Amino acid sequence: MTVRDVAREAKVSVASVSRVINGHPNVLPPTRQRILEVIERLNFVPHTGARSLSTRRTQAVGVVLPDLYGEFFSELIRGIDAAARARGLHLLLSSAHADLDEMAAAIRSMRGLVAGLLIMAPHLDTASFAASAGEALPMVFMNSRAGDRQPSVSIDSYGGARAMVRHLASRGHRRIVHIAGPEGNFDAHERLRAYRDELAASCPGVAPRVHQGDFSEASGFAAGAEIAAGKPRAHAVFAANDMMAIGCLAALAQAGLVVPRDVGVAGFDDIPMARYVRPALTTARAQIADLGAAALEELAARIDDPDGPEHASRSFVPVPVVRESCGTRKGGR
C-alpha cells in the first residue's frame, strides 16, 4: 500500500498523489477529488519514515534520560510531552543509561530518526560528553553541566538550596544537618555546596554535618535514624531531595520524635507526594514540568533556526514551599 498503488488506481502520477497528500495547491479540483477518494477507499496512510528520509525532516525529538523512576521523571516527561504535543512533535524515549557510553550509543541509534535531542545526564563529567557526542543535531541539556557551548535548562540547585537553608535559619534553626544525594551527581553536589555556604553565612560557628544518601527513601530513612540518635540533636535537617526527606520523616517518627516540634525537616523538589505526607513536607519547588517544557521549547527553537541566537541557558530557581514539617524554633541554639 504505497503512493504508487494510489496513483495507479487514480490514474495519475505519484507526484500528484504526493501533492494532494501534502496539500499543495497546484492540483486541479477534479483530480484532487479523485485521488482523495482512492486514498479513502484504500485506507492509505503515508509512510512517515520514507517521507522524512525524503524531506530530511522529522517530527520526532529524542529524549535521553538516565532513569524513569519516580515522580521527578514523570513530571519531567509530562512537561516535555505537553510542549511537544502543542508543536506536533513526537517523543522518542530512551532511558536508563548508567554511563556515558551507553548514553552515547542511545544517541547514535537515534540518528536520522529525530530532529533534535533532549538530554539529561546528571553526572559531573558531562561537559566532555556534550562536545564528543556532538553530531550536527541540535540538542539541549537538562539539569546537566553541559559546556557553555551547549544550550541547557536547569534547576538551580545551588540557589534553591541556599534559599531553603536560609529559610530554615530564619525559623530559628541553627544546628542544621544535611542528607546529601549520591556522590558524582551534579545536583547533589550543588545542594551540598549550597548547604555549606549558606550555613556558614546564616549560622556562623555552626559546623556542617552531612549524612551520605543516594536520593532513595531508604537512604533517607537510614540517615534519619542516625540523626535521631545524634547528640546534640539537630534542630533541623535539610535533605537533598523529597524522597530522602520522606524516609527521614519515617525514621524520626519511629524513633519517637515529633516533627516539627523536636526537629524540623525540609526536602527539595516538591514532588506531588510532598504535600500528602504527614506532617506535610516543607520543600523547594523545582517546577520540574516547567523545566521540561522550557527544554523542549528551546530545542524546537533551535530546530527551526539552527543558527539562531544562542539563548542564554535558562535556570529555574526553586523557591521554598513552607508546609508543616519545618516548624519554628524559639531563640535558636
Next chain:
Amino acid sequence: MTVRDVAREAKVSVASVSRVINGHPNVLPPTRQRILEVIERLNFVPHTGARSLSTRRTQAVGVVLPDLYGEFFSELIRGIDAAARARGLHLLLSSAHADLDEMAAAIRSMRGLVAGLLIMAPHLDTASFAASAGEALPMVFMNSRAGDRQPSVSIDSYGGARAMVRHLASRGHRRIVHIAGPEGNFDAHERLRAYRDELAASCPGVAPRVHQGDFSEASGFAAGAEIAAGKPRAHAVFAANDMMAIGCLAALAQAGLVVPRDVGVAGFDDIPMARYVRPALTTARAQIADLGAAALEELAARIDDPDGPEHASRSFVPVPVVRESCGTRKGGR
C-alpha cells in the same frame, strides 16, 4: 556523512561498508579493518531511518496513551520502558488523546516509524476502534475493552474491586459507599459494577450508594465532604482509585472525622503515594508496571511472529493491600 563518504574514503563499495556495519562475515579482515578505521575517523553514524526503510524493520514501538498525568501513567511507562530496553526497543510516545479521532490520527502518523503499537484507550467504545484503525501493524491494547480479535492485557478491575469490597465487608463494614470514576471510562464502569455486585453478595439488604467522581483528588475531596455529612454515616468508602481516596481522606479529616475509627477508606491502584499518606491507604495493588511490561512482551512476541498463536488476553487481578485506613468494625451494622 553517508555510507558513500565512508566507501570513497576507504576505497571500497558502499556494499562493503554496509556489510561491516551490519557485522556480516564475508569481508576480508584487512578490508574490514580499513573501513572500521574510516568510520571511526569520520565519526560516521548510520542513518537509522534510512536503514529501516530499506530493511522494512524498525526498533521502535509506538505507545499511545490518553494522558500522562499521575503515577498510574508513570508506572505504566516505567514498566513498558524496562521491558523495551531489555529488548533493545525504543518507545515512541504519543499522549493526551481525548477522543478516538485524535488517537487514530496519532496512530496514522506512526506508520512506518514503529514495528507495533501499544494502545490504551480506556473508553467504552474501543471495540470498533480496534477494528477500524487496524492496519497491518501488530498492536496490543492495555486496559481497554478491545475486541476479542485484539490481544490485550488488562487490570481486572472487576475482580479487584470485588475483592476489595469483600475485604471491607469481612472487616465488619456494611454501609459501604462508592466514589465512582468518570462515566464512560471502562475501569470506572467495571469497579462500579463490582461494587454493586459484591455489596449485594456480602451485605445483603444494604443499598448501594454512589458518589460521582472523575478520578481526580478534587472529586474525591468533594465526595468525602458529602460522605462526612451523610446520615446515617457510611461505615466505609471504597474509592475507584487512590487519588480520589486520598482526596476523601483529606475531606474526612477536615470534617473532624478520624479514619479508620469513624469511617474506613479504601482505594484502588496502589500508587506509590498510597503508603505515604496518613493513615496509610488500604488499596488494591494493580501492578501497573507489570501490566506495562506484559503488554510490551506480548507486542514483541507478535512482532517477531505476526502469525503466532493468539495469546489469550492476560488479566492482572489486583489484590487488597491492607494498611491502616480501613480498620475493623465490631458487630457490623
Next chain:
DNA sequence: CTGAAAGCGCTTACAG
C-alpha cells in the same frame, strides 16, 4: 570476497 544496481516509499525540482 567484492561491487554494480535495484529498491525501500516518499518528495521535489525540472520540463512540458
Next chain:
DNA sequence: CTGAAAGCGCTTACAG
C-alpha cells in the same frame, strides 16, 4: 496543472 526522473541513505540479492 501534470508527469518522468532523480534522490533521501541505506541494504541485499545477483554476478563475478
